[in-house]
Amino acid sequence: MGKIPPSFRTAKLPLTSLLKNPQSLPKQSPNETLDQPHRHFPLSKKPIKKKHQSSLKTLTPSSQNPNSIAFNSPNLSDAKKLFNSIISTSPFPLDLRFHNSLLLSFSQISTNSDSLSFLRHMIKIHPSFSPDLSTYNILLTQSCNSPSDPDLSAVRQTLDLMVTNGFPPDHVSTDLAVRALCSVGREDDAIELVKELSLKYSPPDTFTYNYLIRHLCKTRVLSTVYNFIDEMRSLVCLKPDLVTYTILIDAVCNSKNLREATRLLGVLGEAGFKPDCFLYNTIMKGYCILNRGSEAIGVYKKMQEEGVEPDLVTFNTLIFGLSKAGRVGEARKFLGVMAEMGHFPDAVTYTSLMNGMCRKGDALGAVALLEEMEEKGCSPNSCTYNTLLHGLCKSRLLDRGLELFGLMKSGEMKLEASSYATFIRSLCRGGRIADAYEVFDYAVKSKSLTDVSAYSVLESMLKSLKKAKEQGNAC
């Protein structure tokens, strides 16, 4: 809720997607590594692409031997040797993308200075290769990726290098740098760098800005985030948009600070934004976390007044909140309401409702709901089964629990830690130790839990059972 889908961002920048799985790159076979640019630069002209591919085909077999360990060692001289051998064996001219992907895969395992030397070496050996902004962005990302770098010295060096070579960083560079810094937990440095870059070169775009805000909300106190917003507003007139406000409200709701959320809602209205469905869902979630069902319904009514069309998430949140607050009857009514409005309840809806019923002790009703759900063509997921298992155990319906467990087993569903523990405990109390061992085996085999946690639950349950027996009050 209120989150920007990752696809939003990566689609726009070829380079970010190139960096998406940095770990997997060096391990790939050379053929695949060289193929990378095709996938990530879909806009490149076709003739070049064909030429490039054909060059690869002839290239790979001849240089197979040195290539099969492509950039396995962070050693600079090895990399240079490898590059020389590729250059000397390739009958076709190699283009920029090839060099970039080589540099990228080397930079992922080497140090910053080594990558720079490697780039210089490539320029020296192969003069027709002229690095562009994307090449320097690779170096910039690498310098941001190192976990410790006091005063941003390595980053500044790279930035200076970019400027002297005629490629001042743009908003793409800013984005890459911010993401790299945040991924290694250097948020303060990221703030520093964004401020510096906005003043000297180019301000971040809204995606970078919102990404950073969201990351700060997760890792820093709220005042830091507000300071950053104020500073950006005074520095480059970058104002928070509706997405930013949604992120902020989500953050304060998660920390149960609803007063602040209400204040933000006022600020947002003053700034001329109209809350959308996303935002209402976020606020509703905030109330649901606090078990305030009436307010959640209030939000729903407000949406109707404002003419905002509720979506599936709205109903799921509402049903979840009401079930959690123990108002299952009302939650069930909304199941009908949402069907009327053309939204089909999904596994999440039903599972929330079952959870509410189980909390009330109506596990059998929840099982009946499972049948109803399957009749309507909605297939339950492992969370549904775990909820039911938990509920059945709590209501001491062990046989039904075992039956359900059989279903889970045949569906190869994973057990969750809490339902596993409850199930084991009820089995042990019911004197069905052998069954408990079977459940333990399944948990280990299906990799639902680690061996250690699965065993320690079993052991502690048996231990407490023994204690209870000694005290003469075993159930």
Next chain:
Amino acid sequence: MLPQQAKKAIAGSPKKLANLIDLVNLPSTLREFVGQSQISRLGCFMHVWSYIKTNNLQDPNNRNVVNCDEELRSILLGKPQVELSELPMLIKLHFPKEPK
């Protein structure tokens, strides 16, 4: 005991975890049974339990009870019959607390 508490107890105490997964030099009786000179308490439990399963040693009438064969008897205090619920405790006996 609540499951959350049990979980916390494990997560919160590295000593208990170490006690479960650290490799220990085995006494000779156990060494013969396991076929290794070192094993963790968890590994030993898994080994014994899978031994029981593969040899069908659970009593057919009451599956909570294990009828020990010769080898199993040698490591489980010589008992002819062992309850499954006792198994972790019996295995723990082979892994005494290390003196500080």
